Amino acid sequence: MEIAGIGILSWITFLPVVGMVVVLMLPKEKKDWLRWTALVVAALQVVLGAFLFMRFDRSLAGINTESGMQFLEKFSWIDVRSVSWFGRLHIEYFLGIDGISVVMVLLTALISFIAVISSWNIEKSLKGYFALFLLLDTGMMGVFVSLDFFLFYVFWEVMLLPMYFLIGVWGGPRREYAAIKFFLYTLLGSVLMLLAMIALYFSVNVYIDPAGGLHSLAEAARGMGQGWEKIYTFNMLAMMDPGNFVPGSLLAGVDTSMRYLAYGALFIAFAIKVPIFPFHTWLPDAHVEAPTPISVILAGVLLKMGTYGLLRISFPIFPDAMRHFAWELALLGVISMVYGALVAMAQTDFKKLIAYSSVSHMGIVVLGMSSMNTQGLTGAVFQMFNHGTITAMLFLIVGVIYDRAHTRGLNEFGGLMNQMPRYAGAMTVAFFAALGLPGLSGFISEMFSLLGAFQTFQTLTIIGAVTIVLTAGYMLWVLQRVFLGPLPEKWKDLTDMNGRETFMLATLGIIVIFFGIYPAPILNLMNSSLNTLAALLQHGAPAAMTSGM
Amino acid sequence: MAQDTLLTVALAVLLLPLAAFTVMIFAGKRLPRQGDWLSTSAIAAALILAGTVLYGKLTLYHADTLALNFTWIDFHDVPGLGPLRIVLGIALDNLTAIMLVVVTLISTLVHLFSIGYMGGDIRYSRYFAYLGLFSFSMLVIVLANNLFLLYVGWELVGICSYLLIGHWYEKKSASNAAIKAFVVNRVGDFGFFVGIAILFMTFHTFSLSEIFDGIRGGHLPFGSDWWLTVSGVLLFCGAVGKSAQFPLHVWLPDAMEGPTPVSALIHAATMVAAGVYLVARLFPIMTADALLVIAYIGAITAFIAATIAIAQNDIKKVLAYSTISQLGYMIMALGAGAYTAGFFHLVTHAMFKAGLFLGSGSVIHAMHNALHHADDHETDPQDIRNMGGLRAKMPVTFWTFVVFTLAISGVPLTSGFLSKDEILAGTLAFGSLTGHVIIPLTGFLVAGLTAFYMFRLVILTFLGEHKDANRITHVHESGLVMTLPLLVLAALSVFIFYSVDPSGFTPGWIARAVERPESTVPLRLAAPSAGVFEEVLGHVHLTAMLLSLSVAGLGMLAAFATYYWKKISADAVARALAPVHAFLLNKWYFDELYQAVVVNGVLGLAALLRWVDTWIVDGAVNGAGRVTRGVAFVSGKFDTYVVDGLVNFSAYLSGFFGLVLRKFQTGRVQTYVLFAVLGVMVFYFIFRLV
Amino acid sequence: MGSLGSFWNEFSAWLPHVQLAHFLIVSAILFALGIYAIATRRNAIMVLMGVELVLNAANINFIAFSRYSTDMNFDGQVAAIFVIILAAAEAAIGLAIVLNIYHRFQTVNVDEVSSLKE
Amino acid sequence: MQLFDVVFYVFALITILSGCVVVFSKNIIYAAFSLLFTFFGVAALYVLLHADFLAVTQILIYVGGILVLLLFGVMLTNNVISVEMKTGTIQAIPALIIVAIVAGTLAGLSYSTWKGVAVPAPGGPQTTTGTLGQMLMTSYVIPFEIASVVLLVALIGAAMTARRHRNS
């Protein structure tokens, strides 16, 4: 699948970089040119995303097999052939997607597109803004398409700095604090990930043939070709094969304390991103201070990177540790759910409330994932998508009102329902979706997450399900405080949404409703992948892992 | 008519209101007359189709269950389970067919009534749109053959209820009531959901018939009898919420903040009956213990609500509590095993209670106009103490109201007599079978109470003298669009539509169409079978009828004695029993209790956690932070000091150490030299020890 | 106590007969004195004197080891020569810098030359 | 105790005591002059260790070069006429403790490690000069050359600093 000799995944990932270069070359004054460049790039990404969606083979599973991955691109990137004592360092530029990542790629393309539109009224140093924005876009996309851990890590980190600046320069009054908090938190997580990655690297051996193809040890045992060489690897898929672990290496074996430690390090890295209680406190600050489009990106895509990381890396590579800590994981998910909901309830700042609701909603994802069965995983991945669209809507909604009223105090509003009917319509869809109303996409994912989790952890799920009451409580309460009741005198002049705002919210709203009624198109994408993943998690290591050591 | 045709028509019944909703929500305002005709005709068409379906079903496929399924989500080959599909679909049995007609009928009448009642409302088209959505959602519940769709419809009717209760959201009380309704319902749904989760986990399907088959095959949740009962009770929780059963009944009276036709449709006839319908649907999986719980919950609800109704003065509140009480009746009936009677009462109650609400709506409408005319904004148009003597001014309303009242009180020749009588007989039979005599006792007591408070309502509203002669002159009978529905409902409150035999001894067509389904639970857990139950029922039927007639008569007599003939002074009684009266007037203090315990508890917890989040989780720094910064409290700028993070904490710590360490950098090189030498010696001694 | 006593007996027997360790101990004391001078004297020139003491101490070590090594190896002595040369160079540069400081600050008190800190 | 031992103790005492004066004296002139004795004492120890060339070098370079340099420094930076010749000490107490530990440790270690080494290496040339010269030209030629660079640097540096004084 190539366009002009370059694979489609590379296109979708690096288009923003191209856009960034264009933006940097444009003169500062041509603000509309800058905006349109970004928009065109984002739109092209959506087009490519649509293309991926159509051409994606629903029957391939992916997860831990290369043959199951699609749109593969694989080139040798770094290849240091040298001394015996280090071995050959071979890092691949390895892109590919399966059912989990394709959903995230679509989400990223979509949310980026929306966020560009929502950036239209940003005036301050527009050039820098879009340059950073597009770099961020590449980072996010890259995380979801890379299958090489090293590459994954690079993309993961590439996204940090633009985010820091986007919050720090274009944010609210306490932007510096929020930005540095975000940066430090995330970096703390990622250095731990780095260590785990290195530990994995030195634990996994594969054979490389002269053409650069990798072969698992099992394959090599069946019949080694000429000039095959044993190397360590960053290849995630190789890491998922327990047979590739070097006996006696750091992470070899099953249920060893080192494996738990590495899993824990990865977990913290991802948990900070999700964020899972108690690593969540950067989120409210970052959200509150970030400008609207960045909040949208943050909630819509960035948080997903955490859960995606768990699904893509932690679970398949450490199924044993995952199983061992599944209950704890579920517990944290439940705490996030209930805690996030309760704290949200006590907020008076609109944006902060939504930020905490994100904690709660992402908790559902975590709970669903911890279930280790298809229903729960499906719910979780679908919830990732839905939370992306729904929370993006919610933040856009806050942005709309903030642009007009310059305040986000929940208690300062009221009665906007009549004043801004279109706005009210969008808001109704978003809020009802957030509280899990059937017919809207959030419901299905929450339902399956909980149903799946219930199979594995009855008591925890029951506790977690309390949030369906709490969420209804605070969401409707917000609705009441902002939209119902009499309209305060000072807001008599608020205008309804303009065409641009309506377009964004309508697009997302339609998606939310469509997938709420008929989720099959998106569930079909991930189904076989998640079945495979569930099987991997349930049955864990194939015989090679237990007997080979 | 072929099966497929029948199902297609049923599907059309389902989709017509949805189509109306879609058009109305987007284009309603731009249509002529804001599209009320569109909604009304859509639902009327649905009614006709529903009638066809009912006829076709009863005549052609009396004993069959027709189903239409489609695969909604295909999980393919799920590890550990094999192929898993989420199959959704609709099923058409007699119960469904009847419900279809009931729902569309009431809905059509309410639409009609609303044209008059809601005329001139600022959100007129929106109102009709929501009615359409509600009808659709309710039909989803009715038609669903699986728990998933049931739950979907369940939530959707909840949200419609929310939207419609909050229709006049400028009033804080209205939006509060809307939130309360939804959230309280969600509490019930929580149990419902867990119940579904248990069943799904056990059977990996949402389909009711498959679940029944599974249980019949001896496959129990967690392999335990107890869990079967629990899942039944949990599913029943949904009904507790939706049908406003004790202890979640508190939302329904508040829901009267919505427009009266909405109360009639949603909060009297259909949605609240969905709980009853749910229990009926799930009857086969209920164990004897679960049924007992259900019966008791129903009885308690019926009793509490009836007592409260006596002391209420708001016309709609009285009706609301009456609804709760009657719903308790139905639930109790189902719990007792009087399946058919319970369902039958659902149908008849739908007619006369909708009628009562619409009648009250007519009264309120008239009162409202009169007060408006008199430029009186103080007087409550819904307070029955401000009414009286409306009979002459509103004859149609009055006479239909009387019919409805007779029906609810169970006076012979009305539909209510038929259904209520059967319920009481059923409870009596249950009492004699199981020894739980409190159930029938409550049943009879509540029957008496019902007659009493309903007649109290009629007398205070329509009979006697009006309080304000000036005002009464401005009271007028409502227009045809409002009275017509009343007349229709009044007609439908007569026995003849349900059974040719007014005595109730020969079962009517509904009773024949709807038979108690076989229980699927293992025999050791099941309630006495239908056959056994019927037999006992036959023995006690006459007794029950006589008893019910006498208590109803007593109730009526008491009402007349107190409020019409004034032989007994209501005030004196109230004074004599002041604590009881206050207790009843304040609805057993449920709201206060919930406010104090649940609402404040949750909000308090939320506030506490917010505090914890900013202080402990996010602000572990502050213990230390305060020491250094001194007087965070005094400064009043609490937040600036408070909102720091764990990151700040570690940053603080590292900063602190940095601060201390940099003090070593004195600028005096000789000190550095000394440190270096000291360093050497320290290293030496440390490693010497190691 | 016994071990301390036996140590003392051994030590007092060892003390009068000059051997390698005697030189080393003198060197150690000289070394310590040098360090003390560097660390405490305020006058920069005194500090430089301390440095010379330290270097001398090391030289005593080198030469003593050279003398007492089994093969009379001269490496130590050569090292000492180089140390002396370097000490001279260091002293020259040190003095130049100190003079520079004196011109700049009008003092040679090291502790007064401490504007760079923290 | 033989003569060797007595001589050793005499010079060792001279070295250490004059060293003490250098370190503890309040007057910089006293200190500078007692440094002279220290250097002499060390030179004498070298003689005892059969390092005659080094003893001479010590006297020539240290006494003739370094000490004179230091004295010039003293003169240049102190007004000799004024009585302000005294220089105080700082942080004496902590330094004393640390330095005592250093001395104790080093002396103790030297004693315990080398207390058994009693016999000097046998023979060897009577004078060391020739051997040293040969070594400097063979195995130590590179250090020797580098040392010359060091001296060149010292020269440049001193000149640079000195010229700067003139400029300013």
Place this chain on the structure above:
Amino acid sequence: MSDHLLNDLSLFAPETAITLTLVAAILADLIFRRTPLVVAALVLAGFVVTGLLLLGQTGVNASIFTGMIAVDSFAVFFKTIVVLAGILVVVFSMESGELNSPGRKLGEYYALLCAAALGMMLMAGASNLLMMYIAIELSSLSSYLLSGYTREAPDSSEASLKYLIYGAVSSGLMLYGISLMYGLSGSLDLRAINRALPQVLSGGGAASFTLLIAGVLALAGFGYKISAVPFHFWTPDVYEGAPITITAFLSVASKAGGFAMMIRFFKVTFIDAGAVALPAGTWATLQGFHWVDLVAILAVLSMTIGNLVAVWQNNLKRLLAYSSIAHAGYMLTGVVVLSNQGLAAIMVYFGVYLFMNLGAFYCVMLIADKTGSEDIDEYKGIGGRSPFLAVALAVFLVSLTGLPPTAGFIGKLYLFAALINSGWTWLAIVAALNSVIALYYYVRVFRNMFLRTEEPSSPGITLSWLQNAALVVLLVPTLLLGLYFTPLVQLAQASVRLFGTP
């Protein structure tokens, strides 16, 4: 004999070249008094020639001048770092406002720079304790003079004096340590000491304690050169007081020499030649002296204290000084690892550190030349006024933090990899957490540059073409090596060979 000597001399060509440059610089200074640029150009050419001569030594593995100096790939690598740093610093110096004030001649400056470079190159190659001492002294003496070079600034003189005193003590301590080593082993040659040590250590307790204190004293000398805690105290003061060019040179070249020497000292002296059956590329240390733990503690202290104190600095030079202490700590972790992998990691780190650290100092210099201040508060709004310079500085700082896709990440990656692969997980965790702390103070600079509003009146900083070119030269490897680091890694892996080790 003379053949031998000639051969040795040919292998000594780079050092000879730099020595000749030194002499030439002095002469040129006397001849071309009016045109100081000539000296600069001459020295630059000298450094370049030295560099080219170094290239010719690729693959050599020899010991010259009777074991005084080793010419091996390891030494060549570090010499190259020194020479590259020298070239860049000469380029920096050519347009430094601080140095090129009217009426100042830079002849001695360049000559001393050559001398310092010579000393550092010798440090990299020295395989004899005496040679090491002389090399240290040569580089130190030149550095004392260089850091006191600017006459107007009293800070500069003060820095010079402090450096001198601290340096004298450190080298004195080291010398005493060397003398004890000599006493224990009877030799100054590292390999001879290595051969003698097992017998010494077998003798029992006292000798091993003496070896311990000798090692610790020697470590004081190394620690001072690489500014490791607790021998780091001079670093901030000297870095702040010295001319920025010299600070930059010290922070890279001096460290490079120090590390090379330290590694050679520990690896050659304490290698257990008798150990068998070790995996390729790893080696064992002699029992009886736990220098590995010692260095590990030194590493932890250096990075932690360096980072923590850096948080509080307001002067950017001083901040970078503490950051360089912390970086020394990171690199020390590589010494802890007893394998070629650790050495390679240090070298990779150095290859990267050269560019990023010099780059950071260069940016600071360019800004200070304009604003006259190194205070972080003065950096407000620079991002708006001089975007290229600010972005360049940001890239260097990001790289120092160790975030991808910059080269600094590769350095960290290799160090962590070496640590984890050899089981030093806790050390890796400490190092990783430290890089989070480091972010905190680097970000302060970003914040002032980009987040704080600029004062509209302040003019932008215009750079000459040479300065722009120099920035680009530093910027390109900093970014490129982050994405494609094969050459650097190959070079490092090829350079782990130390003469006299298996």
